[in-house]
Amino acid sequence: MAETATHTGTQTAVRAQDLHREYGRGTAAVRALRGVSVDLSPGTFTAVMGPSGSGKTTLLHCLAGMDRPTRGSVRWGGTEVSRLPERRLAELRRGRVGFVFQAFNLMPAMTVEQNVELPGRLAGERPGREQVREALARVGLAGRERYRPGQLSGGQQQRVAIARALVSHPEVLFADEPTGALDRSTGREILDLLRAGVDQEGQTCVMVTHDPVAAAYADRVLLLADGLLVDELVRPTAAQVGERLSRLGG
Template sequence: MTTTQHNQNGTNAGAATTVQLDQVRKVYGKGDNEVVALGGVTIGFRQGTFTAVMGPSGSGKSTLLHCAAGLDTPTSGSVTLAGQKIEGLSEAKLTILRRDRIGFIFQSFNLLPALTVYQNVTLPLQLAGRKPNKAEVNRIIQQVGLAERKNHRPGQLSGGQQQRVAIARALVTRPAVIFADEPTGALDTRTARDVLTLLGNSVRATGQTIVMVTHDPVAASHADSVVFLADGQLAGELHNPTPESVAERMTQLGNFVAARRNNVAVGSN
């Protein structure tokens, strides 16, 4: 079984670990229908880092994100978020943890069409019963480049602008970590680049921790490092990625899977 610890380089080497997964295993189904989505993964994401998670379809990257965010429960192993272990928490406490400590950005923007930009951004605060600080909210909206459109509704915005609203909404609660699942999948190349640059700037300016699942080597190259998954196992990482180095590493994952499956077959004889 392959496990690894994700160590960041540079000035963040001594930073606290925001999210820690220890021997996380996730199995779906039983008997002949059993599927091991994660096979005992140990990995940590440090404060103030931007990490991309990549792997072929079925590699376990979305399951990793869902378990790390408390959206799914590991079959075994533990997840610690901002110093708090997730396992054993009631659904009510998990909901509060996700609301207060986690930001989410998805491929679909998930904005409420009847609300303005400002109202969509402040929605998490309203749901938590917290009065928005107008100056702070306006600062975040300006940070994502929508100061002139804060009274517009989603239908009056482009796809890229709607994703910027989603980013502002994720930032407004000052979460410990933001999980992004294919955040640029529905955007054109230029708009995607702008959104990814915005995410990177958030990491550097505010010490935000971002974990992003993506299938796109260009998107992954905006991260500080890339973690690769294959067959539910960690299959290496890459620091200071470029689109070319990420694409090359992705082509090697097939060899990793084949070698691992061959070892399993040999071991079972």
């Protein structure tokens, strides 16, 4: 059983060491993570998989600074983030990481352009119009700036969500089931977009998914079970992912 997955080399985009995450206390406590360590290299695409309740979403949230580990540490580059004050952590999140979720979380009354710039505006750092349009062009939505979410397909709405995550040029993009609400064809378009960000832009991407086809887009697949990192696959096929996942009960 492997509880540590590391790459050789000195640079890491994200490093987790001995992560534990418990919810509740005493006999009712749930141990979502039980000593997970992992290094994620810059410019790589990593998928995180496992059965329901394996800890994969908890791991993503701890890596992304959205949840704090009970024990252990998380580093973004050379910065230890797991014990930072909330205000400082929020500042780092805005500048260094981006988030994409299964639910698009777009504001229906706002235009596409306004949705992309919204997080910056809320933080008092409104991005410039050219910066917003560059992000939309990058996801194939040039010319749709004035549309509203209701005028777009589900795949196009997810592209807006990705543009919103990319507008600040984050070092790492975290994606939680980004294709879960999409049909297979549209989901593949989104996965192609994430893959292109890694290959062409040097983006680091970390994605939780339950879909072996989606996981096969990654350079590396981490498999969790019962809060432990139990296996790692490198550039696997969808069939290889599915076979290994089935042995875990996923």
